Amino acid sequence: MSINRRKFLKIAGLTGLGLSLSARDFILMSPAEASGGHSLPSSGERLGMAIDVRKLTDADYARIADACHTVHNVPTLIPEKNNVKNEVKWIWTDTYNHTFPEQINDYHPEALRNKTFPLLCNHCDKPPCVRVCPTKATFRAKNGMIVQDPHRCIGCRFCMAGCPYGSRSFNWVDPRPYIPKRNPDFPTRTIGVVEKCTFCPERLARGQQPACVEVSNGAMIFGNLADSHSEIRNILSTHFTLRRKPTLGTMPSVFYIIGGEDYAG
Amino acid sequence: MLDKALHGGKTYWTLIIVLASIAGAGTLAYLYQFNNGLGVTGMSRDVSWGFYISQFTFLVGVAASAVMLVIPYYLHDYKKFGKIVILGEFLAVASVTMCMLFIFVDMGQPMRILNVILHPTPNSILFWDATVLNGYLFLNIVIGWTTLHAEKKQAPPPSWVKPLIYLSIPWAVSIHTVTAFLYAGIPGRHFWLTAIMAARFLASAFAGGPALLIILALILRKYTKFDPGREPIQAVGKIVTYAMCANVFFILLEVFTAFYSNIPGHMHSFEYLFVGIEGHGKLVPLMWISVIFAVISLIMLIPPKIRNKESNLIKACVLVFISLWIDKGFGLVIGGFVPNHFGTVTEYWPTLIETVITLGVWAIGFLTLTILYKVAISVREELGTVKSEY
Numbered sequence: 320m321s322i323n324r325r326k327f328l329k330i331a332g333l334t335g336l337g338l339s340l341s342a343r344d345f346i347l348m349s350p351a352e353a354s355g356g357h358s359l360p361s362s363g364e365r366l367g368m369a370i371d372v373r374k375l376t377d378a379d380y381a382r383i384a385d386a387c388h389t390v391h392n393v394p395t396l397i398p399e400k401n402n403v404k405n406e407v408k409w410i411w412t413d414t415y416n417h418t419f420p421e422q423i424n425d426y427h428p429e430a431l432r433n434k435t436f437p438l439l440c441n442h443c444d445k446p447p448c449v450r451v452c453p454t455k456a457t458f459r460a461k462n463g464m465i466v467q468d469p470h471r472c473i474g475c476r477f478c479m480a481g482c483p484y485g486s487r488s489f490n491w492v493d494p495r496p497y498i499p500k501r502n503p504d505f506p507t508r509t510i511g512v513v514e515k516c517t518f519c520p521e522r523l524a525r526g527q528q529p530a531c532v533e534v535s536n537g538a539m540i541f542g543n544l545a546d547s548h549s550e551i552r553n554i555l556s557t558h559f560t561l562r563r564k565p566t567l568g569t570m571p572s573v574f575y576i577i578g579g580e581d582y583a584g
Numbered sequence: 585m586l587d588k589a590l591h592g593g594k595t596y597w598t599l600i601i602v603l604a605s606i607a608g609a610g611t612l613a614y615l616y617q618f619n620n621g622l623g624v625t626g627m628s629r630d631v632s633w634g635f636y637i638s639q640f641t642f643l644v645g646v647a648a649s650a651v652m653l654v655i656p657y658y659l660h661d662y663k664k665f666g667k668i669v670i671l672g673e674f675l676a677v678a679s680v681t682m683c684m685l686f687i688f689v690d691m692g693q694p695m696r697i698l699n700v701i702l703h704p705t706p707n708s709i710l711f712w713d714a715t716v717l718n719g720y721l722f723l724n725i726v727i728g729w730t731t732l733h734a735e736k737k738q739a740p741p742p743s744w745v746k747p748l749i750y751l752s753i754p755w756a757v758s759i760h761t762v763t764a765f766l767y768a769g770i771p772g773r774h775f776w777l778t779a780i781m782a783a784r785f786l787a788s789a790f791a792g793g794p795a796l797l798i799i800l801a802l803i804l805r806k807y808t809k810f811d812p813g814r815e816p817i818q819a820v821g822k823i824v825t826y827a828m829c830a831n832v833f834f835i836l837l838e839v840f841t842a843f844y845s846n847i848p849g850h851m852h853s854f855e856y857l858f859v860g861i862e863g864h865g866k867l868v869p870l871m872w873i874s875v876i877f878a879v880i881s882l883i884m885l886i887p888p889k890i891r892n893k894e895s896n897l898i899k900a901c902v903l904v905f906i907s908l909w910i911d912k913g914f915g916l917v918i919g920g921f922v923p924n925h926f927g928t929v930t931e932y933w934p935t936l937i938e939t940v941i942t943l944g945v946w947a948i949g950f951l952t953l954t955i956l957y958k959v960a961i962s963v964r965e966e967l968g969t970v971k972s973e974y
Contacts, residue, residue, distance in 0.1 A: 404628040404930075417926035447771055453710035454699040473699050474622075474692015477710055479632040483772025485925040489632060489692060491623035510621040511692025567771040 364462035365545040366518055367572035368529075369554045372436055374538035380412045380437055386534045387516070392507045394490075394497035407488040409516040410439040410531055418575075421564055431577065439531070440465060440486040440516035441563060441571030448478035448487065457513075463544075463572060464518045472512040479513060483567050487515045544572065585733060588962035589955045595807055596958060603951040610944010613937050614689055622692055625938040630930035631921040633690070635914075635942050640686035642792070642913035643949075644763045645785060647679035647720065649793020651756035652823050658749050664816045667972040671804075671812075672797060673728035674956035676756075679793075680721040682949035687714075689941055709765045716759045723752045728956070736963045760785045767920065775853035775920045778841075784834040785912075791827035792908035794820045795901035800957075802898055810961045813972025814894070821897045825885040828904055832878055835911075853919040856929065864929040867918060870910050877907035 375383075387393070387410045396405045412435040416423050419436075442465050449459050456471040457478055479487045493510045501507065505521065508514055518541075519529035532539045542551035560574040592600075617624050627634040650672035656662035657669045688694055705711050727748055734741040764782035771777065778784075798820050801812040842850035855861055857871045884890050884900035891897055923929050934942070964970040 405623050406629050413926055417928065420925075420927050451708050451710065451770070453705050453708040453714070454696075454703045455705050456699075471696070471699055471703065472693060473696045474694075475687075475690070475710060476632045476692070477708070477766075479629075480773065480921075481770050483770075483925055485630070488629055490621070491627070491629075492621045509693075513692075564772065569771065 367544040369540045369574045371538045371576040373578040383531045386530045390530045394494035405491040444570035447481040451477040451481040469512045474511040588959045603947045606947035613940040630924040631932035635934040636690035638917035643679045645789030646793045647676045648756040648760040648789045650676035664974045676724040678949045678953035685945045774849035787831035795904040798901045811971040813974040815974040857919045874907045874910035877903040
């Protein structure tokens with residue numbers, strides 16, 4: 320069978336287009352917008368999360384982190400030499416004082432001080448990581464997700480210096496040997512790039528909830544902040560919530576319901 | 585003119601071989617890092633920039649300091665700097681070369697470094713830093729080489745080079761201002777989030793760079809026929825004195841703001857650097873050495889009686905250089921990361937591999953400098969103008 324030049328170019332072009340589209344979809348999933356595009360849109364989508372820590376125990380957190388890290392091929396680098404230097408994590412926990420260092424109070428109920436809180440990327444409205452990235456490898460999608468293209472990242476780690484929440488991890492070593500069970504439906508990362516929680520655009524595109532939300536037994540509420548009738552807006556308008564480091568003006572999209580009276584008992 | 589670098593005495597070639605060997609060792613160490621990742625360094629999730637970026641920051645200052653010779657010579661017609669301006673310009677070339685190499689060895693994906701140009705992102709300060717550094721390198725190569733070439737031909741420099749020289753003055757300020765903006769615009773890192781950062785960078789640059797220049801000029805006088813002259817060296821000494829005073833003053837301003845306001849975030853990094861936090865204090869001895877050296881250097885520099893003696897001046901310059909290297913080439917970057925965003929302490933210390941790579945980059949810089957200085961001095965030896973009349 321012979322193919323002429325025209326035909327060849329046609330096929331080659333379509334193949335190239337297909338490859339680039341599939342790679343792009345794999346990583347980005349949603350329409351990308353590298354520039355600011357800030358504040359709540361009156362219509363459309365602005366994704367956010369409310370976390371009701373009253374309902375979450377350490378066992379829940381372990382399950383949640385495991386679900387996230389397994390589905391996203393996050394390497395398990397912690398046990399190695401008992402060294403957290405090279406650690407990669409998308410969602411993890413810490414104490415109240417470490418989570419809300421601006422709101423420390425020696426007289427908080429002991430139950431609150433002993434409680435652990437889940438930490439993840441805040442998907443800020445004014446994200447410093449996007450502002451400092453020199454290649455637009457990390458950018459803000461129209462729906463407010465802060466996503467990244469690991470193939471464009473040069474590994475300068477300016478975003479890690481810029482993020483005030485410690486949400487970003489760098490692949491100091493090749494992550495692939497440390498992935499306990501590889502999920503073939505999600506890309507692995509290479510050495511030398513930064514990664515973090517993405518709010519699961521690949522799952523949302525399939526009509527699923529983010530991996531952590533799915534296994535949270537209703538304690539994590541994910542939805543559209545721009546829709547005043549959404550469940551998350553309903554939760555936020557009926558509960559007192561905290562955001563991490565609000566004075567920095569980054570405007571996080573992750574809200575914590577910490578309760579109050581519940582701890583006093 | 586470059587052929588002059590190929591004819592030298594025993595001392596010259598020994599120096600070249602020593603520097604090339606260190607550069608070679610650094611290259612091998614870099615290949616190891618390239619294959620195994622930045623995990624071979626002491627950097628971590630919490631202290632995500634280390635030795636490389638702090639060396640880069642320090643050397644931008646050394647590069648910018650050329651302007652301290654260019655301004656008096658070209659703007660104020662201070663003829664006495666005629667013999668040493670070229671030393672400043674070539675020092676800038678070598679320093680910017682090192683800056684770029686330090687950025688390169690710090691990249692997680694160095695093969696993608698051109699993404700900075702392919703996807704230009706004006707909202708990132710790193711984009712502007714790359715732009716101004718490349719421009720400054722270009723300016724100094726062109727200016728240094730053209731003026732030296734004109735000198736060789738015993739002709740005045742071509743008229744087109746004058747505007748470039750004037751341009752290089754604000755450009756020198758820009759490279760260090762933009763480098764300060766890398767740090768000073770980041771929310772949540774209180775140690776860096778200070779409006780005086782760029783001014784402080786410039787002050788330390790104009791002390792550290794000229795101090796190195798004095799050291800280099802006196803080394804050249806010892807080992808070559810070059811003589812910078814007594815008066816020009818004393819004049820540079822005065823520049824070092826004023827700039828070092830300004831630098832120390834600026835640091836004390838930071839200390840006042842942090843501790844009088846009593847805002848924890850502003851105090852923590854200082855506490856970590858100078859007394860340690862919860863038993864973590866790897867940098868404490870170094871930082872105190874920096875302080876002590878700074879104080880002694882000022883005692884030696886400020887009274888003209890002491891400074892006017894060249895043997896004192898050079899000692900003071902060595903102290904200034906070491907003090908500023910510790911302060912900016914180590915403490916400033918690491919201090920910004922400690923304590924981390926959760927209020928806990930992860931310490932940093934460079935590994936052996938990291939140290940060898942760092943030494944390798946310095947060796948490449950000094951190799952460049954040696955070759956450029958060799959060319960400059962050989963040209964003047966031929967002309968018989970190697971000695972300053974001042």
